[in-house]
Amino acid sequence: xxxxxxxxxxxxxxxxxxxxxxxxxxxxxxxxxxxxxxxxxxxxxxxxxxxxxxxxxxxxxxxxxxxxxxxxxxxxxxxxxxxxxxxxxxxxxxxxxxxxxxxxxxxxxxxxxxxxxxxxxxxxxxxxxxxxxxxxxxxxxxxxxxxxxxxxxxxxxxxxxxxxxxxxxxxxxxxxxxxxxxxxxxxxxxxxxxxxxxxxxxxxxxxxxxxxxxxxxxxxxxxxxxxxxxxxxxxxxxxxxxxxxxxxxxxxxxxxxxxxxxxxxxxxxxxxxxxxxxxxxxxxxxxxxxxxxx
Amino acid sequence: xxxxxxxxxxxxxxxxxxxxxxxxxxxxxxxxxxxxxxxxxxxxxxxxxxxxxxxxxxxxxxxxxxxxxxxxxxxxxxxxxxxxxxxxxxxxxxxxxxxxxxxxxxxxxxxxxxxxxxxxxxxxxxxxxxxxxxxxxxxxxxxxxxxxxxxxxxxxxxxxxxxxxxxxxxxxxxxxxxxxxxxxxxxxxxxxxxxxxxxxxxxxxxxxxxxxxxxxxxxxxxxxxxxxxxxxxxxxxxxxxxxxxxxxxxxxxxxxxxxxxxxxxxxxxxxxx
Numbered sequence: 001x002x003x004x005x006x007x008x009x010x011x012x013x014x015x016x017x018x019x020x021x022x023x024x025x026x027x028x029x030x031x032x033x034x035x036x037x038x039x040x041x042x043x044x045x046x047x048x049x050x051x052x053x054x055x056x057x058x059x060x061x062x063x064x065x066x067x068x069x070x071x072x073x074x075x076x077x078x079x080x081x082x083x084x085x086x087x088x089x090x091x092x093x094x095x096x097x098x099x100x101x102x103x104x105x106x107x108x109x110x111x112x113x114x115x116x117x118x119x120x121x122x123x124x125x126x127x128x129x130x131x132x133x134x135x136x137x138x139x140x141x142x143x144x145x146x147x148x149x150x151x152x153x154x155x156x157x158x159x160x161x162x163x164x165x166x167x168x169x170x171x172x173x174x175x176x177x178x179x180x181x182x183x184x185x186x187x188x189x190x191x192x193x194x195x196x197x198x199x200x201x202x203x204x205x206x207x208x209x210x211x212x213x214x215x216x217x218x219x220x221x222x223x224x225x226x227x228x229x230x231x232x233x234x235x236x237x238x239x240x241x242x243x244x245x246x247x248x249x250x251x252x253x254x255x256x257x258x259x260x261x262x263x264x265x266x267x268x269x270x271x272x273x274x275x276x277x278x279x280x281x282x283x284x285x286x287x288x289x290x291x292x293x294x
Numbered sequence: 295x296x297x298x299x300x301x302x303x304x305x306x307x308x309x310x311x312x313x314x315x316x317x318x319x320x321x322x323x324x325x326x327x328x329x330x331x332x333x334x335x336x337x338x339x340x341x342x343x344x345x346x347x348x349x350x351x352x353x354x355x356x357x358x359x360x361x362x363x364x365x366x367x368x369x370x371x372x373x374x375x376x377x378x379x380x381x382x383x384x385x386x387x388x389x390x391x392x393x394x395x396x397x398x399x400x401x402x403x404x405x406x407x408x409x410x411x412x413x414x415x416x417x418x419x420x421x422x423x424x425x426x427x428x429x430x431x432x433x434x435x436x437x438x439x440x441x442x443x444x445x446x447x448x449x450x451x452x453x454x455x456x457x458x459x460x461x462x463x464x465x466x467x468x469x470x471x472x473x474x475x476x477x478x479x480x481x482x483x484x485x486x487x488x489x490x491x492x493x494x495x496x497x498x499x500x501x502x503x504x505x506x507x508x509x510x511x512x513x514x515x516x517x518x519x520x521x522x523x524x525x526x527x528x529x530x531x532x533x534x535x536x537x538x539x540x541x542x543x544x545x546x547x548x549x550x551x552x553x554x555x556x557x558x559x560x561x562x563x564x565x566x567x
Contacts, residue, residue: 048382049386050382050385050386050566050567051566068390071386071387071388072388074386076382076383076386078382078383081383082380083380084304084308084378084380086308086311086312087307087311091307095303098296098297099297099300099384099387101296101388123311136383139383149386
Protein backbone atom coordinates (compact mmCIF):
# COMPACT_ATOMS: atom_id res chain seq x y z
CA UNK A 1 0.00 0.00 0.00
CA UNK A 2 2.82 2.34 0.91
CA UNK A 3 6.30 2.04 -0.53
CA UNK A 4 9.27 4.28 0.13
CA UNK A 5 12.50 3.77 -1.73
CA UNK A 6 15.69 5.70 -1.01
CA UNK A 7 13.71 8.71 0.22
CA UNK A 8 15.86 11.69 1.15
CA UNK A 9 14.86 15.08 2.46
CA UNK A 10 17.07 17.90 3.65
CA UNK A 11 16.18 21.18 5.36
CA UNK A 12 18.87 23.72 4.61
CA UNK A 13 22.06 21.80 5.26
CA UNK A 14 20.40 19.37 7.67
CA UNK A 15 19.53 15.89 6.45
CA UNK A 16 16.16 15.01 7.98
CA UNK A 17 15.80 11.73 6.10
CA UNK A 18 18.67 9.83 4.53
CA UNK A 19 17.85 7.19 1.89
CA UNK A 20 14.99 5.61 3.82
CA UNK A 21 13.33 2.57 2.25
CA UNK A 22 10.48 0.52 3.65
CA UNK A 23 6.95 -0.58 2.88
CA UNK A 24 3.63 -1.08 4.61
CA UNK A 25 1.40 -3.82 3.20
CA UNK A 26 -2.41 -3.84 3.40
CA UNK A 27 -3.53 -5.14 6.79
CA UNK A 28 -0.15 -4.44 8.35
CA UNK A 29 0.47 -2.23 11.37
CA UNK A 30 3.91 -0.67 11.40
CA UNK A 31 5.20 1.38 14.30
CA UNK A 32 7.66 4.12 13.49
CA UNK A 33 9.89 4.79 16.47
CA UNK A 34 12.46 7.45 17.08
CA UNK A 35 13.28 10.21 19.48
CA UNK A 36 12.42 13.86 18.80
CA UNK A 37 14.02 15.03 15.59
CA UNK A 38 14.65 11.51 14.32
CA UNK A 39 12.62 12.27 11.18
CA UNK A 40 9.29 10.63 12.00
CA UNK A 41 7.13 13.67 11.29
CA UNK A 42 9.14 14.54 8.20
CA UNK A 43 8.60 11.03 6.87
CA UNK A 44 4.86 11.29 7.51
CA UNK A 45 4.60 14.69 5.85
CA UNK A 46 6.37 13.27 2.81
CA UNK A 47 3.98 10.33 2.68
CA UNK A 48 1.03 12.73 2.92
CA UNK A 49 2.46 14.96 0.21
CA UNK A 50 2.55 18.01 2.50
CA UNK A 51 6.22 18.42 1.64
CA UNK A 52 8.19 17.06 -1.31
CA UNK A 53 11.14 14.67 -1.16
CA UNK A 54 14.54 15.74 -2.45
CA UNK A 55 15.28 12.28 -3.73
CA UNK A 56 13.86 8.78 -3.91
CA UNK A 57 10.36 7.57 -4.66
CA UNK A 58 7.18 7.28 -2.60
CA UNK A 59 4.10 5.43 -3.79
CA UNK A 60 0.73 5.44 -2.04
CA UNK A 61 -1.29 2.62 -3.56
CA UNK A 62 0.46 3.28 -6.87
CA UNK A 63 -0.14 7.04 -6.76
CA UNK A 64 2.20 9.95 -6.09
CA UNK A 65 1.89 11.28 -2.52
CA UNK A 66 -0.31 14.37 -2.34
CA UNK A 67 -2.13 13.53 -5.58
CA UNK A 68 -5.92 13.57 -5.45
CA UNK A 69 -6.06 9.77 -5.73
CA UNK A 70 -3.50 9.27 -2.96
CA UNK A 71 -5.28 11.72 -0.66
CA UNK A 72 -8.59 9.97 -1.25
CA UNK A 73 -6.99 6.72 -0.02
CA UNK A 74 -5.19 8.18 2.98
CA UNK A 75 -6.35 9.28 6.41
CA UNK A 76 -4.12 11.31 8.71
CA UNK A 77 -4.14 11.96 12.41
CA UNK A 78 -1.75 14.81 13.22
CA UNK A 79 0.19 14.98 16.43
CA UNK A 80 -1.85 17.28 18.71
CA UNK A 81 -4.85 17.31 16.39
CA UNK A 82 -6.25 20.86 16.22
CA UNK A 83 -9.71 21.98 15.13
CA UNK A 84 -11.53 25.28 15.03
CA UNK A 85 -12.60 25.97 18.62
CA UNK A 86 -15.86 27.69 17.59
CA UNK A 87 -17.33 24.58 15.95
CA UNK A 88 -18.87 21.64 17.81
CA UNK A 89 -17.54 18.12 17.44
CA UNK A 90 -20.51 17.14 15.27
CA UNK A 91 -20.14 20.19 13.01
CA UNK A 92 -16.44 19.52 12.58
CA UNK A 93 -17.06 15.90 11.63
CA UNK A 94 -19.82 16.90 9.20
CA UNK A 95 -17.38 19.31 7.53
CA UNK A 96 -14.73 16.62 7.10
CA UNK A 97 -17.32 14.10 5.89
CA UNK A 98 -18.49 16.51 3.21
CA UNK A 99 -14.90 17.22 2.15
CA UNK A 100 -14.52 13.49 1.48
CA UNK A 101 -17.85 13.37 -0.33
CA UNK A 102 -19.46 11.28 2.40
CA UNK A 103 -22.90 11.62 3.98
CA UNK A 104 -22.65 14.21 6.81
CA UNK A 105 -25.25 12.24 8.78
CA UNK A 106 -22.53 9.71 9.64
CA UNK A 107 -20.97 12.20 12.07
CA UNK A 108 -22.98 10.95 15.04
CA UNK A 109 -22.00 7.31 14.54
CA UNK A 110 -18.32 8.22 14.14
CA UNK A 111 -18.31 10.27 17.33
CA UNK A 112 -20.06 7.44 19.18
CA UNK A 113 -17.38 5.08 17.94
CA UNK A 114 -14.63 7.10 19.62
CA UNK A 115 -16.74 7.68 22.74
CA UNK A 116 -17.53 11.35 22.10
CA UNK A 117 -21.28 10.93 21.57
CA UNK A 118 -22.32 12.89 24.69
CA UNK A 119 -20.00 15.81 23.83
CA UNK A 120 -20.94 15.99 20.12
CA UNK A 121 -22.95 19.20 20.51
CA UNK A 122 -20.32 21.01 22.54
CA UNK A 123 -17.79 23.38 21.02
CA UNK A 124 -14.33 21.94 20.53
CA UNK A 125 -12.95 24.93 22.44
CA UNK A 126 -14.33 23.30 25.60
CA UNK A 127 -12.76 19.88 24.88
CA UNK A 128 -9.80 18.40 26.74
CA UNK A 129 -6.66 17.33 24.86
CA UNK A 130 -7.75 13.69 24.93
CA UNK A 131 -11.16 14.61 23.52
CA UNK A 132 -9.59 16.60 20.68
CA UNK A 133 -7.37 13.63 19.95
CA UNK A 134 -10.51 11.50 19.66
CA UNK A 135 -12.09 13.97 17.23
CA UNK A 136 -8.90 13.53 15.24
CA UNK A 137 -9.29 9.79 15.38
CA UNK A 138 -12.95 10.01 14.33
CA UNK A 139 -12.07 12.05 11.24
CA UNK A 140 -9.35 9.52 10.37
CA UNK A 141 -12.03 6.81 10.25
CA UNK A 142 -14.10 8.67 7.64
CA UNK A 143 -14.77 6.72 4.49
CA UNK A 144 -12.76 3.61 3.97
CA UNK A 145 -9.13 4.70 4.26
CA UNK A 146 -6.66 2.19 2.83
CA UNK A 147 -3.70 3.87 4.49
CA UNK A 148 -3.76 5.45 7.92
CA UNK A 149 -0.92 7.74 8.93
CA UNK A 150 -1.11 8.37 12.67
CA UNK A 151 1.38 10.75 14.29
CA UNK A 152 1.70 9.83 17.97
CA UNK A 153 -1.96 8.87 18.12
CA UNK A 154 -2.04 7.93 21.79
CA UNK A 155 -0.45 11.04 23.26
CA UNK A 156 -3.00 12.57 25.61
CA UNK A 157 -5.06 9.39 25.91
CA UNK A 158 -5.58 7.65 29.23
CA UNK A 159 -4.72 3.93 29.50
CA UNK A 160 -8.31 2.79 28.92
CA UNK A 161 -8.76 4.95 25.80
CA UNK A 162 -5.36 3.73 24.66
CA UNK A 163 -6.51 0.13 24.84
CA UNK A 164 -9.71 1.01 22.97
CA UNK A 165 -7.61 2.80 20.37
CA UNK A 166 -5.44 -0.25 19.70
CA UNK A 167 -8.55 -2.45 19.53
CA UNK A 168 -9.91 -0.12 16.86
CA UNK A 169 -6.59 -0.28 15.03
CA UNK A 170 -6.73 -4.08 15.01
CA UNK A 171 -10.21 -3.91 13.48
CA UNK A 172 -9.02 -1.57 10.74
CA UNK A 173 -6.01 -3.74 9.99
CA UNK A 174 -8.22 -6.84 9.87
CA UNK A 175 -10.29 -4.94 7.33
CA UNK A 176 -7.17 -4.57 5.16
CA UNK A 177 -6.02 -1.04 5.96
CA UNK A 178 -2.30 -0.35 6.04
CA UNK A 179 -1.36 1.50 9.21
CA UNK A 180 1.73 3.57 9.91
CA UNK A 181 1.89 5.05 13.38
CA UNK A 182 4.63 6.81 15.22
CA UNK A 183 5.48 6.60 18.87
CA UNK A 184 8.18 7.50 21.34
CA UNK A 185 7.90 4.34 23.35
CA UNK A 186 8.56 0.79 22.29
CA UNK A 187 6.79 -0.49 25.42
CA UNK A 188 3.53 0.93 24.16
CA UNK A 189 3.50 -0.53 20.67
CA UNK A 190 5.11 -3.85 21.67
CA UNK A 191 2.15 -6.18 21.38
CA UNK A 192 -0.02 -4.02 19.20
CA UNK A 193 1.88 -3.72 15.95
CA UNK A 194 3.15 -6.18 13.42
CA UNK A 195 6.45 -4.56 12.62
CA UNK A 196 8.75 -1.96 14.07
CA UNK A 197 10.81 0.59 12.17
CA UNK A 198 13.32 2.63 14.11
CA UNK A 199 14.54 5.97 12.80
CA UNK A 200 17.54 7.75 14.22
CA UNK A 201 19.12 10.89 12.80
CA UNK A 202 17.09 10.47 9.63
CA UNK A 203 18.30 6.92 8.96
CA UNK A 204 16.34 3.72 9.18
CA UNK A 205 18.16 1.67 11.83
CA UNK A 206 15.82 -1.29 12.04
CA UNK A 207 12.73 -2.61 10.30
CA UNK A 208 11.48 -5.98 11.49
CA UNK A 209 9.20 -7.81 13.90
CA UNK A 210 9.96 -7.40 17.57
CA UNK A 211 11.02 -11.06 17.90
CA UNK A 212 13.48 -10.74 15.05
CA UNK A 213 14.82 -7.48 16.41
CA UNK A 214 15.45 -9.17 19.74
CA UNK A 215 17.24 -12.07 18.10
CA UNK A 216 19.43 -9.90 15.86
CA UNK A 217 20.38 -7.59 18.66
CA UNK A 218 21.44 -10.55 20.86
CA UNK A 219 21.58 -8.24 23.83
CA UNK A 220 23.18 -9.72 26.96
CA UNK A 221 20.93 -11.24 29.58
CA UNK A 222 21.55 -10.08 33.12
CA UNK A 223 21.67 -12.54 35.97
CA UNK A 224 21.40 -11.20 39.45
CA UNK A 225 22.64 -13.59 42.10
CA UNK A 226 21.82 -13.05 45.76
CA UNK A 227 24.53 -14.59 47.91
CA UNK A 228 24.21 -15.67 51.52
CA UNK A 229 25.44 -12.99 53.93
CA UNK A 230 29.23 -12.96 53.96
CA UNK A 231 29.54 -15.14 50.84
CA UNK A 232 29.20 -12.39 48.27
CA UNK A 233 32.95 -11.99 47.68
CA UNK A 234 33.40 -15.69 47.23
CA UNK A 235 30.45 -15.94 44.80
CA UNK A 236 31.67 -12.98 42.79
CA UNK A 237 35.12 -14.47 42.57
CA UNK A 238 33.94 -17.90 41.49
CA UNK A 239 31.53 -16.56 38.84
CA UNK A 240 33.84 -13.73 37.70
CA UNK A 241 31.04 -11.26 38.20
CA UNK A 242 30.83 -7.76 39.64
CA UNK A 243 29.64 -7.17 43.20
CA UNK A 244 26.78 -4.73 43.52
CA UNK A 245 26.45 -4.50 47.29
CA UNK A 246 26.72 -6.76 50.35
CA UNK A 247 24.81 -9.67 48.88
CA UNK A 248 24.14 -9.05 45.16
CA UNK A 249 26.40 -10.21 42.34
CA UNK A 250 25.75 -9.01 38.78
CA UNK A 251 26.48 -11.22 35.80
CA UNK A 252 25.71 -10.77 32.14
CA UNK A 253 25.85 -13.35 29.38
CA UNK A 254 24.83 -13.99 25.79
CA UNK A 255 21.44 -15.67 25.31
CA UNK A 256 23.10 -18.98 24.29
CA UNK A 257 25.30 -19.02 27.41
CA UNK A 258 22.41 -18.60 29.77
CA UNK A 259 21.96 -22.27 30.74
CA UNK A 260 25.68 -22.83 31.31
CA UNK A 261 25.83 -19.83 33.58
CA UNK A 262 22.81 -20.98 35.51
CA UNK A 263 24.45 -24.37 35.92
CA UNK A 264 27.56 -22.73 37.33
CA UNK A 265 25.44 -20.76 39.77
CA UNK A 266 23.54 -23.83 41.01
CA UNK A 267 26.85 -25.62 41.48
CA UNK A 268 27.71 -23.09 44.17
CA UNK A 269 25.04 -24.70 46.32
CA UNK A 270 24.33 -23.18 49.73
CA UNK A 271 26.36 -20.03 49.03
CA UNK A 272 23.53 -18.80 46.75
CA UNK A 273 20.16 -17.77 48.06
CA UNK A 274 18.36 -16.74 44.86
CA UNK A 275 18.83 -15.93 41.16
CA UNK A 276 16.95 -13.33 39.13
CA UNK A 277 17.01 -13.49 35.32
CA UNK A 278 16.57 -10.12 33.63
CA UNK A 279 16.04 -10.32 29.85
CA UNK A 280 16.93 -7.15 27.87
CA UNK A 281 14.11 -4.64 28.25
CA UNK A 282 12.39 -2.98 25.32
CA UNK A 283 14.14 0.23 26.25
CA UNK A 284 17.51 -1.56 26.03
CA UNK A 285 16.53 -2.88 22.62
CA UNK A 286 15.41 0.53 21.39
CA UNK A 287 18.59 2.15 22.66
CA UNK A 288 20.65 -0.56 20.96
CA UNK A 289 19.06 0.07 17.57
CA UNK A 290 18.84 3.84 17.75
CA UNK A 291 22.48 4.25 18.82
CA UNK A 292 24.35 1.82 16.61
CA UNK A 293 26.04 3.22 13.50
CA UNK A 294 24.26 1.70 10.51
CA UNK B 295 -18.27 22.20 -6.01
CA UNK B 296 -19.65 20.25 -3.04
CA UNK B 297 -16.25 20.64 -1.36
CA UNK B 298 -16.37 24.41 -1.88
CA UNK B 299 -19.84 24.50 -0.35
CA UNK B 300 -18.73 22.32 2.58
CA UNK B 301 -15.89 24.70 3.27
CA UNK B 302 -18.19 27.72 2.84
CA UNK B 303 -20.78 26.29 5.25
CA UNK B 304 -18.15 25.68 7.93
CA UNK B 305 -16.66 29.14 7.40
CA UNK B 306 -20.07 30.84 7.59
CA UNK B 307 -20.83 29.02 10.83
CA UNK B 308 -17.49 30.10 12.30
CA UNK B 309 -18.18 33.72 11.29
CA UNK B 310 -21.61 33.52 12.90
CA UNK B 311 -20.16 32.08 16.14
CA UNK B 312 -17.36 34.63 16.26
CA UNK B 313 -19.94 37.43 15.96
CA UNK B 314 -18.36 38.59 12.70
CA UNK B 315 -21.71 38.53 10.94
CA UNK B 316 -23.30 40.69 13.63
CA UNK B 317 -20.35 43.09 13.70
CA UNK B 318 -20.20 43.54 9.93
CA UNK B 319 -23.96 43.95 9.46
CA UNK B 320 -24.15 46.33 12.43
CA UNK B 321 -21.27 48.41 11.13
CA UNK B 322 -22.81 48.84 7.69
CA UNK B 323 -26.27 49.58 9.13
CA UNK B 324 -25.06 52.21 11.58
CA UNK B 325 -22.88 54.04 9.06
CA UNK B 326 -25.59 54.01 6.38
CA UNK B 327 -28.17 55.42 8.78
CA UNK B 328 -25.81 58.09 10.04
CA UNK B 329 -25.06 59.09 6.45
CA UNK B 330 -28.67 59.32 5.39
CA UNK B 331 -29.48 61.36 8.49
CA UNK B 332 -26.55 63.69 7.91
CA UNK B 333 -27.30 63.99 4.20
CA UNK B 334 -30.94 65.01 4.68
CA UNK B 335 -30.31 68.78 4.65
CA UNK B 336 -29.15 69.86 1.16
CA UNK B 337 -31.78 68.04 -0.89
CA UNK B 338 -33.60 69.93 -3.65
CA UNK B 339 -30.72 72.25 -4.39
CA UNK B 340 -29.27 69.79 -6.90
CA UNK B 341 -32.62 69.02 -8.40
CA UNK B 342 -32.04 65.34 -7.71
CA UNK B 343 -34.21 62.91 -5.79
CA UNK B 344 -33.32 61.97 -2.24
CA UNK B 345 -32.17 58.44 -3.04
CA UNK B 346 -29.70 59.59 -5.70
CA UNK B 347 -28.20 61.97 -3.18
CA UNK B 348 -28.02 59.15 -0.66
CA UNK B 349 -26.32 56.94 -3.24
CA UNK B 350 -23.65 59.58 -3.73
CA UNK B 351 -22.98 59.66 0.00
CA UNK B 352 -23.06 55.87 0.22
CA UNK B 353 -20.50 55.66 -2.58
CA UNK B 354 -18.04 57.69 -0.53
CA UNK B 355 -18.83 55.57 2.51
CA UNK B 356 -18.46 52.30 0.62
CA UNK B 357 -15.03 53.24 -0.69
CA UNK B 358 -13.77 53.32 2.89
CA UNK B 359 -15.95 50.83 4.69
CA UNK B 360 -16.37 47.94 2.26
CA UNK B 361 -12.62 47.32 1.77
CA UNK B 362 -12.07 47.65 5.53
CA UNK B 363 -14.79 45.15 6.39
CA UNK B 364 -13.58 42.75 3.67
CA UNK B 365 -10.00 42.87 4.96
CA UNK B 366 -11.19 42.40 8.56
CA UNK B 367 -12.94 39.19 7.57
CA UNK B 368 -10.21 37.80 5.35
CA UNK B 369 -6.86 38.59 6.97
CA UNK B 370 -7.11 35.60 9.32
CA UNK B 371 -8.15 33.09 6.63
CA UNK B 372 -4.81 31.36 6.04
CA UNK B 373 -2.65 32.75 8.85
CA UNK B 374 -5.26 31.76 11.44
CA UNK B 375 -5.30 28.18 10.20
CA UNK B 376 -1.51 28.07 10.29
CA UNK B 377 -1.54 29.46 13.85
CA UNK B 378 -4.20 27.06 15.11
CA UNK B 379 -2.49 24.13 13.41
CA UNK B 380 -5.62 23.13 11.50
CA UNK B 381 -4.03 23.51 8.07
CA UNK B 382 -1.94 20.29 7.77
CA UNK B 383 -4.93 18.03 8.37
CA UNK B 384 -7.26 19.70 5.91
CA UNK B 385 -4.53 19.72 3.25
CA UNK B 386 -4.36 15.91 3.44
CA UNK B 387 -8.00 15.75 2.37
CA UNK B 388 -8.85 15.28 -1.31
CA UNK B 389 -9.54 18.98 -1.74
CA UNK B 390 -7.39 21.53 -3.58
CA UNK B 391 -6.10 24.70 -2.00
CA UNK B 392 -8.05 26.74 -4.56
CA UNK B 393 -11.24 24.99 -3.45
CA UNK B 394 -10.53 25.70 0.21
CA UNK B 395 -9.94 29.36 -0.54
CA UNK B 396 -13.05 29.56 -2.72
CA UNK B 397 -15.10 28.11 0.13
CA UNK B 398 -13.95 30.86 2.45
CA UNK B 399 -14.53 33.41 -0.30
CA UNK B 400 -18.13 32.30 -0.91
CA UNK B 401 -18.92 32.47 2.82
CA UNK B 402 -17.29 35.84 3.35
CA UNK B 403 -18.84 37.34 0.24
CA UNK B 404 -22.29 36.14 1.36
CA UNK B 405 -21.80 37.83 4.74
CA UNK B 406 -20.62 41.00 3.03
CA UNK B 407 -23.66 40.94 0.69
CA UNK B 408 -25.94 40.65 3.69
CA UNK B 409 -24.24 43.56 5.44
CA UNK B 410 -24.25 45.79 2.35
CA UNK B 411 -27.87 44.90 1.56
CA UNK B 412 -28.98 45.74 5.10
CA UNK B 413 -27.00 49.00 5.16
CA UNK B 414 -28.10 50.25 1.75
CA UNK B 415 -31.64 48.97 2.32
CA UNK B 416 -31.96 51.02 5.47
CA UNK B 417 -30.61 54.10 3.71
CA UNK B 418 -33.04 53.59 0.82
CA UNK B 419 -35.96 53.12 3.18
CA UNK B 420 -35.05 56.34 4.96
CA UNK B 421 -34.90 58.23 1.62
CA UNK B 422 -38.19 56.76 0.38
CA UNK B 423 -39.92 57.63 3.62
CA UNK B 424 -39.39 61.37 3.12
CA UNK B 425 -39.39 61.62 -0.69
CA UNK B 426 -41.78 59.51 -2.82
CA UNK B 427 -39.82 60.54 -5.93
CA UNK B 428 -36.81 58.71 -4.55
CA UNK B 429 -37.81 55.63 -6.56
CA UNK B 430 -35.97 57.24 -9.48
CA UNK B 431 -32.72 56.57 -7.65
CA UNK B 432 -33.25 52.80 -7.34
CA UNK B 433 -31.19 51.85 -10.42
CA UNK B 434 -28.27 53.83 -9.05
CA UNK B 435 -28.63 52.11 -5.68
CA UNK B 436 -28.71 48.69 -7.33
CA UNK B 437 -25.60 49.54 -9.34
CA UNK B 438 -23.91 50.67 -6.14
CA UNK B 439 -24.90 47.38 -4.47
CA UNK B 440 -23.36 45.01 -6.97
CA UNK B 441 -20.30 47.15 -7.59
CA UNK B 442 -19.78 47.28 -3.81
CA UNK B 443 -19.76 43.48 -3.80
CA UNK B 444 -17.15 43.47 -6.56
CA UNK B 445 -15.06 45.94 -4.57
CA UNK B 446 -15.50 43.78 -1.47
CA UNK B 447 -14.55 40.67 -3.46
CA UNK B 448 -11.31 42.31 -4.60
CA UNK B 449 -10.36 43.18 -1.02
CA UNK B 450 -11.44 39.80 0.38
CA UNK B 451 -9.11 38.13 -2.09
CA UNK B 452 -6.37 40.67 -1.33
CA UNK B 453 -6.84 39.82 2.35
CA UNK B 454 -6.34 36.11 1.62
CA UNK B 455 -3.18 36.89 -0.32
CA UNK B 456 -1.88 38.99 2.60
CA UNK B 457 -2.86 36.22 5.03
CA UNK B 458 -0.99 33.58 3.02
CA UNK B 459 2.08 35.79 2.61
CA UNK B 460 2.24 36.80 6.29
CA UNK B 461 1.51 33.30 7.73
CA UNK B 462 0.96 34.78 11.20
CA UNK B 463 -2.29 36.49 12.20
CA UNK B 464 -0.52 39.46 13.81
CA UNK B 465 1.61 40.14 10.76
CA UNK B 466 -1.39 39.58 8.48
CA UNK B 467 -3.45 42.12 10.42
CA UNK B 468 -0.65 44.67 10.12
CA UNK B 469 -0.27 44.05 6.41
CA UNK B 470 -4.04 44.29 5.89
CA UNK B 471 -4.20 47.66 7.63
CA UNK B 472 -1.20 48.80 5.59
CA UNK B 473 -2.93 47.70 2.40
CA UNK B 474 -6.10 49.57 3.35
CA UNK B 475 -4.22 52.74 4.25
CA UNK B 476 -2.12 52.53 1.12
CA UNK B 477 -4.87 51.87 -1.40
CA UNK B 478 -7.73 53.83 0.15
CA UNK B 479 -6.10 56.82 1.81
CA UNK B 480 -2.53 57.36 0.66
CA UNK B 481 -3.11 56.46 -3.00
CA UNK B 482 -5.48 59.39 -3.57
CA UNK B 483 -3.37 61.75 -1.51
CA UNK B 484 -0.29 60.79 -3.46
CA UNK B 485 -2.05 61.20 -6.79
CA UNK B 486 -3.43 64.54 -5.73
CA UNK B 487 0.03 65.76 -4.74
CA UNK B 488 1.49 64.49 -8.00
CA UNK B 489 -1.19 66.16 -10.10
CA UNK B 490 -0.68 69.47 -8.31
CA UNK B 491 3.09 69.25 -8.74
CA UNK B 492 2.74 68.22 -12.37
CA UNK B 493 0.46 71.19 -13.15
CA UNK B 494 -1.27 69.74 -16.18
CA UNK B 495 1.79 68.05 -17.67
CA UNK B 496 2.21 64.61 -19.20
CA UNK B 497 1.65 62.85 -15.87
CA UNK B 498 -1.82 64.32 -15.46
CA UNK B 499 -2.94 63.47 -18.96
CA UNK B 500 -1.27 60.10 -19.52
CA UNK B 501 -0.25 58.40 -16.29
CA UNK B 502 -2.82 59.69 -13.81
CA UNK B 503 -5.93 58.06 -15.41
CA UNK B 504 -4.20 54.68 -15.44
CA UNK B 505 -3.17 55.01 -11.81
CA UNK B 506 -6.77 55.76 -10.91
CA UNK B 507 -7.99 52.76 -12.87
CA UNK B 508 -5.30 50.60 -11.33
CA UNK B 509 -6.78 50.99 -7.87
CA UNK B 510 -10.04 49.05 -7.45
CA UNK B 511 -11.37 51.55 -4.91
CA UNK B 512 -10.83 54.52 -7.22
CA UNK B 513 -12.24 52.61 -10.18
CA UNK B 514 -15.30 51.75 -8.06
CA UNK B 515 -15.84 55.41 -7.15
CA UNK B 516 -15.29 56.58 -10.74
CA UNK B 517 -17.72 54.04 -12.11
CA UNK B 518 -20.50 54.88 -9.69
CA UNK B 519 -20.08 58.62 -9.95
CA UNK B 520 -19.72 58.65 -13.72
CA UNK B 521 -22.62 56.30 -14.29
CA UNK B 522 -24.92 58.40 -12.17
CA UNK B 523 -25.18 61.91 -13.61
CA UNK B 524 -27.25 63.12 -10.72
CA UNK B 525 -24.36 62.57 -8.39
CA UNK B 526 -21.74 64.23 -10.56
CA UNK B 527 -21.96 67.34 -8.45
CA UNK B 528 -20.89 65.37 -5.40
CA UNK B 529 -17.79 64.03 -7.08
CA UNK B 530 -14.37 64.76 -5.66
CA UNK B 531 -11.79 62.81 -7.56
CA UNK B 532 -14.45 62.18 -10.18
CA UNK B 533 -14.13 65.70 -11.46
CA UNK B 534 -10.44 65.31 -12.08
CA UNK B 535 -11.02 62.05 -13.90
CA UNK B 536 -13.91 63.05 -16.10
CA UNK B 537 -11.86 61.89 -19.05
CA UNK B 538 -12.06 58.24 -17.97
CA UNK B 539 -14.97 56.39 -19.59
CA UNK B 540 -17.17 54.49 -17.10
CA UNK B 541 -16.64 51.28 -19.08
CA UNK B 542 -12.93 51.29 -18.33
CA UNK B 543 -13.67 51.87 -14.67
CA UNK B 544 -16.14 48.99 -14.76
CA UNK B 545 -13.56 46.74 -16.40
CA UNK B 546 -11.14 47.52 -13.56
CA UNK B 547 -13.81 46.80 -10.93
CA UNK B 548 -14.59 43.49 -12.65
CA UNK B 549 -10.98 42.45 -13.20
CA UNK B 550 -9.56 43.15 -9.77
CA UNK B 551 -11.44 40.40 -7.89
CA UNK B 552 -10.15 37.86 -10.44
CA UNK B 553 -6.57 39.15 -10.31
CA UNK B 554 -6.60 39.25 -6.51
CA UNK B 555 -8.04 35.73 -6.26
CA UNK B 556 -5.34 34.49 -8.60
CA UNK B 557 -2.69 36.13 -6.42
CA UNK B 558 -4.28 34.70 -3.26
CA UNK B 559 -4.32 31.14 -4.63
CA UNK B 560 -0.72 31.50 -5.81
CA UNK B 561 0.36 32.76 -2.38
CA UNK B 562 -1.60 30.00 -0.59
CA UNK B 563 0.06 27.34 -2.76
CA UNK B 564 3.44 28.50 -1.46
CA UNK B 565 2.47 27.98 2.19
CA UNK B 566 4.16 24.85 3.57
CA UNK B 567 2.17 23.39 6.45
